[in-house]
């Protein structure tokens with residue numbers, strides 16, 4: 001559905017992308033994970049035709065007039081207009097005339113209220129992301145690109161956005177490509193992951209594969225942590241009610257079970273992923 005073949009791009013002597021290839025199937029959500037400057041935005045700009053690659057090619061299989069919808073960097077909205085007006089104006093630019101009902105349908109599709117008529121500058125970041133997605137989906141493209149959509153959202157906002165992306169991919173059989181520097185967010189929403197560093201894809205595979213290969217540091221909040229022999233054996237760092245321990249993702253549930261057996265009362269287990277460690281491991 002979206003196929004990239006050895007895409008490369010430099011800005012002067014800055015190499016932003018180097019021989020990037022991938023294949024994303026229809027209805028699949030894929031993630032590009034990479035730190036700042038990895039080349040994610042450059043890749044998305046190429047896929048949406050905003051810039052041309054120096055070499056390599058890509059294709060998007062679709063019989064739609066608009067093959068791909070995208071939010072690059074930030075949703076492009078008119079802050080002083082309402083959500084309704086934004087959709088009407090942006091639809092017009094794409095050669096569409098939307099009726100009131102169609103505007104309401106588009107707002108409902110992304111979970112936005114239909115009764116807000118104030119300027120979108122009053123909207124939360126999460127609401128602006130939703131409106132951006134509603135705009136990107138005008139003209140029913142087969143693919144959707146979202147550049148760092150989780151940036152700046154609070155945990156609930158992230159969860160709601162994840163649910164929206166998963167629902168849209170399923171209902172519309174959309175191929176979705178999402179970028180982020182947060183593994184936790186991407187792994188909850190993507191079936192496949194591409195790890196990108198210095199313009200290159202250094203590793204790729206199903207989210208399950210990538211996660212099972214890597215060992216992560218976990219922060220465990222609990223009571224009686226210092227009495228655990230297991231944590232001592234794993235060389236965990238333990239303070240009064242917190243322990244930091246590095247284990248493989250697949251071993252976490254066994255670890256929790258062991259801690260419970262040792263009389264530890266667990267309050268919270270949180271992965272603290274360091275991207276550099278992940279890159280070194282997979």
Ligand SMILES: Nc1ncnc2c1ncn2[C@@H]1O[C@H](COP(=O)(O)OP(=O)(O)OP(=O)(O)O)[C@@H](O)[C@H]1O
Nearest residue numbers: 011014015016034035036037038039040041042043
């Ligand atoms: N217009 C430009 N002119 C010169 N260098 C650029 C330009 N755009 C991007 N770069 C450089 O290309 C590299 C890749 O940038 P890009 O924005 O694609 O990365 P990114 O992964 O999206 O990072 P971020 O998350 O910080 O946006 C960086 O070194 C960046 O400084």
